[in-house]
Amino acid sequence: MTQASDARKTILTGDRPTGNLHLGHYVGSLRNRVKLQEEYRTFILIADVQALTTHFEHPELLRENTLNVVASYLAAGIDPEKATLVRQSGIPEIHELFVYFSLFVTVNQLQQNPTIKNEMRLGYNKGHSLAFLSYPVHQSADIAVFGAHLVPVGQDQVPHIEEARDLVGKMNAQYGTELIEPEALVGTAQALPGIDGQEKMSKSLGNAIFLCDEDKEIRAKIQKTKTDPARLKIDDKGHPDICTVFKYYEAFFPEETAAVRQKCENGAWGCGHCKALINERLGAFIGPMRETYKRVRADEGYLWGLVNRGTLSARETAAKTLDHVRAKMHLKA
Numbered sequence: 001m002t003q004a005s006d007a008r009k010t011i012l013t014g015d016r017p018t019g020n021l022h023l024g025h026y027v028g029s030l031r032n033r034v035k036l037q038e039e040y041r042t043f044i045l046i047a048d049v050q051a052l053t054t055h056f057e058h059p060e061l062l063r064e065n066t067l068n069v070v071a072s073y074l075a076a077g078i079d080p081e082k083a084t085l086v087r088q089s090g091i092p093e094i095h096e097l098f099v100y101f102s103l104f105v106t107v108n109q110l111q112q113n114p115t116i117k118n119e120m121r122l123g124y125n126k127g128h129s130l131a132f133l134s135y136p137v138h139q140s141a142d143i144a145v146f147g148a149h150l151v152p153v154g155q156d157q158v159p160h161i162e163e164a165r166d167l168v169g170k171m172n173a174q175y176g177t178e179l180i181e182p183e184a185l186v187g188t189a190q191a192l193p194g195i196d197g198q199e200k201m202s203k204s205l206g207n208a209i210f211l212c213d214e215d216k217e218i219r220a221k222i223q224k225t226k227t228d229p230a231r232l233k234i235d236d237k238g239h240p241d242i243c244t245v246f247k248y249y250e251a252f253f254p255e256e257t258a259a260v261r262q263k264c265e266n267g268a269w270g271c272g273h274c275k276a277l278i279n280e281r282l283g284a285f286i287g288p289m290r291e292t293y294k295r296v297r298a299d300e301g302y303l304w305g306l307v308n309r310g311t312l313s314a315r316e317t318a319a320k321t322l323d324h325v326r327a328k329m330h331l332k333a
Contacts, residue, residue, distance in 0.1 A: 008039070008040055008041045009040055009041070009149040009150060010040065010041045010042075010043065010146060010147055010148045010149050010150070010180075011040040011041070011042045011043070011149070011150045011151070011152060011185070012043045012045060012142060012143050012146050012148035012151055012182075013029060013033055013036075013042070013043075013044055013151065013152050014043075014045030014046060014047050014086075014088075014142070015046065015047065015069055016047045016048075016050050016051040016054075017046055017047070017048050017051050017062060017065035017066045017068070017069045018051050018054070018055055018061075018065060018203060018204070019065055019068065019203040020068045020069075020072060020203070020210045020212055021068075021069060021072035021073075021076070021210065021211055022201055022203065022208035022209055022210045022211060023192055023201060023209045023210075023211070023248075023251075023252075023282075023286075024191065024192040024194070024201030024202070024208060025072075025211075026211065027189050027192045027251050027252075028154055028187065028189055028191065028192065029152060029154075029187070030072075030073070030076040030078075031076065031077075032152055032187055032189075033076075033078060033083070034076060034077040034078060036152065037078065037079060037082040037083040038082065040150070042082065042083040042084065043084050043086055043146050043148070043314055044073065044078065044083050044084065044085050044086065045086050045088055045142055046066055046069055046085065046086065046087050046088060046307065047088045048062050048066060048087060048088050048089050049088045049089050049094075049095070049138070050088065050135050050138055050139070051065070052131065053129065053131045053132040053135050054132065054204075056129075056131075066087065066307070067297065067300060067303050067304075068212075068297070070085060070296075070303045070306065070307060071212075071293045071296045071297040071303060072211050072212070072293060073085070074292060074293075074296050075211055075212070075289040075290070075292040075293040075296070076211065076289060080306045080310065084310040084313055084314050085306055085307050085310035086307075086310050086311050086314040087307050087308075087310075087311045088142070090308075090311035090312075090315065091145065091311065091314060091315055091318050093318035093319060093322040094138070094141045094142055094145050094318065095141070097141040097144060097145050097321070097322060097325065098134075098137055098138050098140075098141040100171065100325065100329065101137050101140050101141055101144075101167045101171065102134065102137050104166075104171065105134075105137055105163075105167065107133065110133045110134060110136065110137070111133065113136055113159055113163070114156070114159050115136070115156060115157065115159060115160060116132075116133060116136065118156075136159075136160045136163045137163070137167065139163075139164065140160075140163055140164035140167045140168070143161075143164045143182045144164065144167075144168055144171075144179050144180070144182070145317075145318045145321050145322070146314065146317055146318060146321070147179075147180050147317065147321060148180065148182050149180055149182060149183065150182065150183055150184075151164070151182050151183070151184055151185060152185045152187060153184050153185070153186060153187070154186070154187055154189070154191060155186060156191070157184075158184050158186060161182060161183070161184035162184075164182050165181050165182060165183075168180070168181045168182070169181060171325075175325075175328045175329050176328050177324065177325055177328045177329075178324070179321070179325070189251070190247075190251075192247070192248075192251055193244050193247055194207025194208060194244075195208075195209065195221050195222070195224055195225040195226070195244065196226060197226030198226075209221050209222075209282070209286075211286060211289045211290065211293060212289075212290050212293045212294070212297075213286060213290065214290070215283050215287075218279060218282055218283055218286060219279050219283075222245070222275050222278060222279045222282070223275065225244050225245055225248075225275065226243075226244045227243045227244065227245050227274070227275070228240070228242055228243045228264075228271065229242075231270070231271060233270075234267075234269075234270035234272075235267040235270070236267055237265055237266065237267045238265055238271075239264075239265075240260065240261050240264045240265065243264070243271075243274075245271070245274055245275055245278050246260065246261070246264070246274075248278055248282070249278060249281075252282065252285060253278075253281055256281075260274065260277075
């Protein structure tokens with residue numbers, strides 16, 4: 001009933017617009033989305049409403065951050081002719097479906113969600129608002145309203161997809177709806193560590209290298225990046241598997257890891273040499289994306305046009321889903 005007319009399977013993915021996107025986003029999702037848009041009917045959700053769950057005090061930032069995220073998408077290779085860009089606040093059907101899904105989940109279940117618990121540990125939403133606790137339910141509505149078969153996620157996000165499957169299953173069983181039960185499309189990429197070497201790369205933790213960073217900013221960040229703490233002298237033998245810089249080689253330049261590992265473990269070069277090389281490589285890698293970002297970010301009319309057109313198209317799909325749900329729940333006149 002809710003499956004799109006397009007014969008391909010549907011994917012939903014997206015981001016909360018809380019700032020510019022960084023290399024962690026690129027490794028974790030962006031480069032995979034560029035591949036997936038060729039094979040699947042793809043919706044990319046700019047989750048501006050969910051962004052308020054951790055940044056509700058500053059709604060004035062949403063507009064700029066939305067444009068930043070869209071520009072980052074284009075810089076990374078997302079093609080708006082192949083992937084539909086959707087602004088969450090423009091799809092009221094999501095929020096209605098969220099209310100119906102919330103009938104099937106308890107507060108205790110939300111408090112035990114592993115991702116929620118970890119974000120509480122990191123200090124997100126210190127007041128633990130209802131909106132923050134319930135955002136996995138909101139994500140379930142995002143997924144179901146577009147009839148997504150697959151949701152590309154990292155391993156840490158799998159509990160959210162299981163939550164969505166559970167809620168869709170309960171809705172279907174209780175009301176006879178025919179919502180599609182989504183599956184997690186788990187990527188193989190490991191979370192990219194931030195330059196602090198402590199947590200995964202994150203805007204809020206201030207440990208990120210952004211897709212729009214200038215060369216001097218990249219150099220400064222790489223200079224601060226944690227390496228092997230056991231190496232005290234240049235010719236000390238290193239341990240690349242505990243080095244943050246080495247993880248950047250693995251993520252972006254795997255063809256160079258064998259040589260870098262050998263020179264590190266043999267003490268043939270020091271951490272400064274290793275940082276100088278990764279700085280050169282990352283500068284060349286980020287450069288073209290940064291230039292695309294700057295060019296499209298300067299044309300706000302073009303970016304809003306893409307978002308508004310995509311949102312209008314996506315709402316047609318969402319409206320069909322809600323029409324079906326309302327009918328099954330006896331809420332349709």
